Amino acid sequence: MAHPSILGLLVNYKWPILAAALVAYVVSTCVYRRFFHPLASVPGPFLPAVTKFYQSYYNCRYYLQVEKLHQQYGPIVRITPNEVHLTDPANYEKINHVGTKYAKSLNYYNATCVPNSTFGTGPNDVHRIRRGALNPMFSRQKVLDLEGIVQDKARKVCARMQTGIDNNEPVDLHHAFRAVSVDVISDFAFGECYDFLDKDDIGAKFFTMAHGIGPALWAFQQFPSLQSLALKTPPWMAPYLSKPLGYVTGMQMECVRQIEGVKANIEQGKSLGRQNIFTTLLDEENKPDAYQIPTTWQLKDEAYSVLVAAADTTGNAMTVAAFNVLNNGDIYRKLVAELEAAFPDLNADLPFVELEKLPYLTGVIKEGLRLSFGVIGRLPRVVPAPGATFNDHFLPSGTIVSMSSWMMHRDTSVFGPDPMKFAPERWTGSIDEVRRLDANMVPFGRGTRQCVGMPLAYAELYVTLGSLFRRFPKGLKVWRTTEEIMQDYEDFFSSYHPDSSKQEWFRAYVEKSG
Structure with missing residues (x-):
């Protein structure tokens, strides 16, 4: 019993x-x-020191809470059990210099679902090989050789603006600016332009998909174990389980289609008249010794990363710049006066190399980049052996250390008491003053991991904005969009304006008299 x-x-x-x-x-x-814990002495509140659920609670607004923690605890704060966030600009250079030994944190970057891309590569030695294969296609000379592609897209933006004026309708520049970047990169990458600027919705469906990936990436960052299971979902089933997951798998399948198309053209001996990014990556010649031709499934990660990067970062910088020009009559007049003096012919193409010499236009673009932030949240890096000291705190090897453009671009000691003010004049002072400001500018990152597409992004910014404001020297106005909407961001790696503002996407119009 x-x-x-x-x-x-x-x-x-x-x-x-x-x-x-x-x-x-x-x-x-x-x-x-x-x-x-080895990080027990690093300042910060109790909860983020013991659990990642603290950042999960704040979700895509965690970058704002991190700023509040710095205001309370100082220039070094523990923001997760194994991650420290910094604000001192000197630390940015220490971490991100050329030749850095600080690798990307795979706990964070794997969530972007592009482990085989240059962008998503963690180890520095592997990144060096992949980046070496990409660099020639994004060099300044290559961008200048293919500037005609950018000029064509800028003309289309101006044509859409003119059509809107003729029809007395506001023009959706929010999507038009993003369409410039995606039309350029799709032509540049695949030899097959998406031609969003020719479509009625200006690619809005595509950008909804690109934006919709964000929540999935955040979920994968918080709960990495979900990712491998989620990505095994058949593509046809994914949208029924989760809309963001459907967007991720939809983008993956689109990239597979593009790569297979490039391969088919190569196998059939079709000539594009010029090399594009993926014909170059599939070509064994002139590659680093350790480079191996990737499979379609591996290359789709590279395609995914360049398309998503183009979908918002450069387009958002154009949007922020153009909104603020139209929202301030003095800035509008000064910019137009500079453009008219440099380019008397109203309808001529404006060469990139001439546009980038204009100081006030450069100031407008710098402010657009500064206040659109590029990647608004933290960029985690892994402290290498034997560890490093930041702000008198030793961080052992393996610790995650991060910084953010949100704080670098809004440093009041550099940009004054009102850092959110759009002021192109900041950049028209002495060389020493411009260098001082530039030390805090990181819209493309810095050092070895700096965005490979930066030269192309600058060409798009100068040519598109220069052409628009030369072609329309007066009369353009903002349609309904407010400054509050333009300064409100969610962090889904790239900075996005919340969905609640989608009915007020940045539009421009000309008010008809009478």
């Missing part, structure tokens, strides 16, 4: 024992992380 009694005891006390064990585990973990 004793045996059943023992079983009864086990059944009766099993769950309390398990619950007690779980509580003991949680308590001991919290005590260790807060008081005995």
